Each structure stands twice: as C-alpha cells, then as structure tokens.
Amino acid sequence: MGLIMKKSSHWTSFFFLLFITTSSHAERGTGDLGVIIERATGSVQVIEHTTGTQLYEIKGLGDLSHATIVYSRDERYAFVFGRDGGLTKLDILKGEIVKRILQAGNSIGGAISQDGRLVAVSNYEPGGVRVFDSDTLELVADIPANGADGIQSKVVGLVDAPENRFVFSLYDSGEIWIADLTSPEEPEITKFTDIGHQPYDALITPDGRYYIAGLFGEDGMALLDLWHPEKGTQHILDNYGRGEKKLPVYKMPHLEGWAVAGDYAFVPAVGHNDVIVIDRKSWKQIATIPVHGQPIFVMARPDGRQMWVNFAFPDNDTLQVIDTETQKIIKTLKPGKAVLHMEFTPRGERLWTSVRDEDQVQIYATDSFEQIKSLPVKKPSGIFFTHRAHKIGL
DSSP: OOOHHHHHHHHHHHHHHHHHHHHHHHHOSSTTTEEEEETTTTTTEEEETTTTEEEEEOOOOOOOOOOOEEEOTTTTTEEEETTHHHEEEETTTTEEEEEEEOOSEEEEEEOOOOOSSSEEEEEESSEEEEEEETTTTTEEEEEEBBBSOOBBEEEEEEEEEETTTEEEEEETTTTTEEEEOOSSSOOEEEEEEEOOSSSEEEEEEETOOOOEEESSSSEEEEEEEOOOOGGOOOOOOOOOOOOSSOOOOSSSSGGGGHHHHHEEEEESSSSSSEEEEETTTTEEEEEEEOOOOOOOEEEEESSEEEEEEEEETTTTTOOOEEETTTTTTEEEEEOOOOOOEEEOOEEESEEEEEEEETTEEEEEEEEOEEEEEEOOOOOEEEEGGGGGGSSOOO
C-alpha cells in the first residue's frame, strides 16, 4: 500500500507541475502586450510593456515596409496588414501565425469593425477594399473602388466608424465612401465625390464623428460629419499644405498621428517646420508652434497634457515634447537615427519609440523624460499596443 501511495504521489506532482507550466503560458493577460514591426526582416516582436520584456519573435510575414496592425476585441489576435497585400492573423499569447493570406498585390492598411467580426483591407493594387471574416479570414465582401470618373482607384485612409461602418478615400478619383457592413453580404455604399484632388491619408476623430482627408494635390482638407452625412463634405483649412511657395516635402505627415487635446487639434504642417493648432469647433487654424523639423507624427499623451513630435529626414534623430497648455516646447531628446514611430502605454506613463537605424526601441518616462530602457529590435518601425482594440480608428 505504501508503494502505491508513493507512486501516486509522484504522478500527482508531475501532473501538477505540468499544469503550472502550461497554464502559466495560457493565463497571461493580453492587456499588457503589444507588437513591434521589424520592417526589414518580415517579422514582429511580441512584447510586454509594463516590464519592457520581449516575449516572442514571429517570422514569415512578408513585406512589412508600411505595415499596420489592428486587434481583436479580446486583444488576443493581431491582424497585420503588409505592403505586399498580405493579411496575417497572429496569436500573440502563443507567439505564432494563425493564418496568412495574400489578398491583393499592394495594400496600404486596414481596420476592424466595431463588433470585431470583420477585417477590411485597403488596396493600391488592384485598388478597392476587401473585407474578411476575422475568425477564418474568408472573404465576405469585395468593394471595387470605381470612381465617378470610371477610374479604378487606389484606396487610402481606411478607418472603422461606429455602427459597423468603414470609411475610406479614393486617391485617383477624389472621393470619400462610407461602407455600411451591417449586412456584409450586401454592403451599402454612400459616395461623396469632388472632395478635392488626390486624398492621400485620413483620420477619424476619437469620438468617431468626423472623418478628415488630407489632400496631396491641393491645399486644404476634406471633412465629413458622420453624424450628418447628408450635409456632404466641407473644405477646411484652406492654407493647409505647401502653399503658394512649393517647399520640398521630405515625407507626407501621417494624419492618424494628429494630437487631439480638449478643444484643439495639433497637426503636423506640410513642408514646414511647424505644428499647427486648430480649433475643433470651427476647424480653423488659431496658432503655429515652430519645431525642430518637418513633423511626421504629433501624438498626445493619453491625458492630453503633452504632445510628442517626431520628424522627417534629415531631422529624424530628434523627439520634441510640447506642453499643450502653454503650447511651448519643454523637452528635446536625441534618441538616434530614424525615429519612426511612437506609442504611449495605455495611461501614458511611458512612451516607446522605434529608432530604426540604431536597431533599438527606446522607452522613456513621460514625467522625467529619462530613458528607462532600450530593447534590441531589428529595423523597428510601427509599435502597436493592445489597448488599441478598444479605440475608434486605431
């Protein structure tokens, strides 16, 4: 009897240890995780942002030179949109690819629906938007972007909007479309034509009300009130752009990098070393803040008290911090060559920034501006934390 009890105790201990080992992997929370793009190697790093820990490297994701990511509602799955038309679903708890498809020849980003059931991809080649089931990545809707002029257009500025809608712009035709995917098998498309020449990017405000498209071919922007789409589009910020004096533009600023703080939006100027301050009630410029170079991203800390700004080449070794109350620069940092992207932790106590040519991701405290940590990452670009799963337009 004693021998049997001893053997039983041995196996009990073994299975207990096995349970602890396997369940500790499965029980990790997703709210503390994120994904960093390694653009040159077609791979990503899965990280934990509280400890600044690198968990997994996932390879085989194709061309990530302009990659973006959205998350499932439970934050477990990341959907990676590659420049080669690849759509890849990652399980970030296991650190592995769930499924990968090549859905087009050249794509520029994507979005996930409000209910989390649909993933949409905007395409350069052949153009249009394709919509997939987020569980299986099976195609559920194909929306060709044939403009009023009959041209099959590149699609840019794709965002999710409330009520399971997607909004996007047609670069070649100068249009904005709203696609209502309440019934995915029969998308309802509302089209707004003659919005301006060559919309190149767009954003949706954090409350999901206003969609704003930047215009590459002319000064100004197109604004659409999604609460009142029957009013059509409005041309705003007539002086936003290069102006009469055509200055060199080293890189067009990303509109999704606008900072919204209170009643104001802080916007990177085009071809100028300025951040523009806009009154969100009138959508008019009210001030200009001179900065180090041509800004790319102007990003607000979650509490809206600070803005962090990075810059285009040749000034891309610098970060500047602006106090939104005084609208003054309060700190200039020099992380290194090619500062490409920034991401705040959910409550804003840390900022992570990719420094591509140094093969680093650096972490800063936003109160002291001290560098907390530096992680080795191969040619990093986009940084995406999982709290984006619960924000409109991200």
